[in-house]
Amino acid sequence: MSRWEVKTIGEICEINPRLSRDHSIGNDQQVSFVPMAAIDEVSGTIQDRQERPFSQVRKGYTHFKNGDVLFAKITPCMENGKAAIASNLTGGLGFGSTEFHVLRAKNEVLPEWLFYFVRQSTFRADAKRNFTGTAGQQRVPTTFLSSATIPVPPLAEQRQIVDLLSRAEGIVRLRREAQAKAQAIIPALFVEMFGDPSTNPKGWAIRTIRDLVARFEGGKNLQAGSEDGTPYRILKVSAVTSGHYLESESKPAPAGYEPPSNHLIQPGDMLFSRANTQELVGATAIVAKTNGKTLLPDKLWRFIWNEEVDQAYMHALFQNRYVRGELGTLSTGTSASMRNISQEKLFRLRLPVAPLPMQRTFGRYVENLRSVLDQQALALQKAEQIFESILAQSFAGESKPVNASEERSPERTEVGTGQPPRGRNSHLHRSAGHARDQRANQANTAHE
Numbered sequence: 001m002s003r004w005e006v007k008t009i010g011e012i013c014e015i016n017p018r019l020s021r022d023h024s025i026g027n028d029q030q031v032s033f034v035p036m037a038a039i040d041e042v043s044g045t046i047q048d049r050q051e052r053p054f055s056q057v058r059k060g061y062t063h064f065k066n067g068d069v070l071f072a073k074i075t076p077c078m079e080n081g082k083a084a085i086a087s088n089l090t091g092g093l094g095f096g097s098t099e100f101h102v103l104r105a106k107n108e109v110l111p112e113w114l115f116y117f118v119r120q121s122t123f124r125a126d127a128k129r130n131f132t133g134t135a136g137q138q139r140v141p142t143t144f145l146s147s148a149t150i151p152v153p154p155l156a157e158q159r160q161i162v163d164l165l166s167r168a169e170g171i172v173r174l175r176r177e178a179q180a181k182a183q184a185i186i187p188a189l190f191v192e193m194f195g196d197p198s199t200n201p202k203g204w205a206i207r208t209i210r211d212l213v214a215r216f217e218g219g220k221n222l223q224a225g226s227e228d229g230t231p232y233r234i235l236k237v238s239a240v241t242s243g244h245y246l247e248s249e250s251k252p253a254p255a256g257y258e259p260p261s262n263h264l265i266q267p268g269d270m271l272f273s274r275a276n277t278q279e280l281v282g283a284t285a286i287v288a289k290t291n292g293k294t295l296l297p298d299k300l301w302r303f304i305w306n307e308e309v310d311q312a313y314m315h316a317l318f319q320n321r322y323v324r325g326e327l328g329t330l331s332t333g334t335s336a337s338m339r340n341i342s343q344e345k346l347f348r349l350r351l352p353v354a355p356l357p358m359q360r361t362f363g364r365y366v367e368n369l370r371s372v373l374d375q376q377a378l379a380l381q382k383a384e385q386i387f388e389s390i391l392a393q394s395f396a397g398e399s400k401p402v403n404a405s406e407e408r409s410p411e412r413t414e415v416g417t418g419q420p421p422r423g424r425n426s427h428l429h430r431s432a433g434h435a436r437d438q439r440a441n442q443a444n445t446a447h448e
Contacts, residue, residue, distance in 0.1 A: 004153045010146030014104040019063045027055035032089040034096035041081040057095035064094050067111045069103040071118050073140045085115050112162040117150050120391050151395050161394050172387050175380040182376045190316040194354050198322040204352035214306040219263045219296030229255030234295045240271050240285035243319050247294055265294040270311050275299040275340045282327030284318045286311055310359035312366040
């Protein structure tokens with residue numbers, strides 16, 4: 001049994017509180033404005049706040065103040081973890097997307113305790129099971145939040161656990177920063193060797209994509225099936241958005257579906273996203289390995305080359321900031337959230353292309369760097385798993401301590417070895433899942 005009292009979120013906080021009618025805010029007073037895009041789902045922070053006069057945002061937007069927890073209600077923002085604690089707001093007041101739920105903690109819980117609770121993957125999974133609305137416009141209803149249960153330890157314990165979570169999250173943040181620095185090496189090396197494609201200072205031959213690519217192969221637009229109905233999975237566009245192949249970003253194929261052999265992802269494939277937002281369309285990724293049961297969708301294409309190329313070079317060329325910008329301008333569509341590039345337009349794109357021997361030299365450099373990048377990726381994955389484990393354990397009240405982490409700061413990692421020195425262990429109460437079980441019992445009222 002949990003030694004902590006369990007209450008509903010509706011009991012321990014105000015949900016979507018109204019702006020007081022007797023406020024003293026002048027129409028010309030500047031306040032913070034936070035669009036959905038300003039919330040960084042990775043760090044759980046507000047990254048790009050704006051300022052607007054109160055008169056422009058007083059109607060039609062969600063309001064909040066310092067200390068409020070913002071929680072995205074709409075898919076896919078909620079699943080991606082878009083949540084943050086509002087802080088440093090101009091005039092102490094902010095306005096933002098109507099797709100935020102606002103949680104204002106009462107005296108018995110810390111805002112940080114509430115924030116970490118709703119950031120749990122298990123909580124977001126519960127929220128997803130309770131979505132309402134049609135596909136693409138599904139949202140977390142207020143009724144789910146108000147009835148979801150949360151353990152409420154004494155404030156002193158909350159502060160202690162929040163402090164540990166903050167430090168554990170700091171380790172993950174350092175790992176992400178180390179990985180980002182490592183990943184920046186390849187684009188920098190590309191520009192050093194070949195120059196900026198926008199100006200082509202080294203005078204490489206200008207080639208069209210049609211010169212290089214015989215064709216692009218795509219898959220079918222298939223509706224998702226059930227998880228246990230098929231061995232095949234269909235890639236999502238998000239499988240290549242980062243520039244790295246993520247096979248986990250996929251959905252089950254329809255039951256009984258037997259794909260054509262050329263729709264199966266193969267090791268060595270270079271994939272291209274023909275549809276996404278203008279900023280993300282045109283992303284490419286190379287498949288290092290695959291389970292042999294993953295399929296191309298209609299929105300991802302496979303390069304079928306017309307001549308011999310080094311794919312590491314081509315990947316760096318297509319991921320170059322200038323080239324990505326050119327690809328974005330080629331995209332068309334009425335929806336800002338889903339733009340498309342036609343093969344006809346893509347084939348006409350002209351790019352400077354270095355000769356094959358230099359491409360291969362670059363490819364060898366990338367191969368040598370890959371081990372360092374893989375080590376950084378594994379270290380980040382481990383840190384994220386440890387943090388998620390600590391997060392889950394933090395919301396239970398059993399007194400048995402566990403070793404929370406042996407994760408080390410990446411600042412002390414020896415370059416090329418991935419072997420940082422041993423750090424100090426952290427301890428936290430072990431979870432019996434009591435509070436989570438109570439939430440799960442209430443999560444059966446609505447399903448996708």
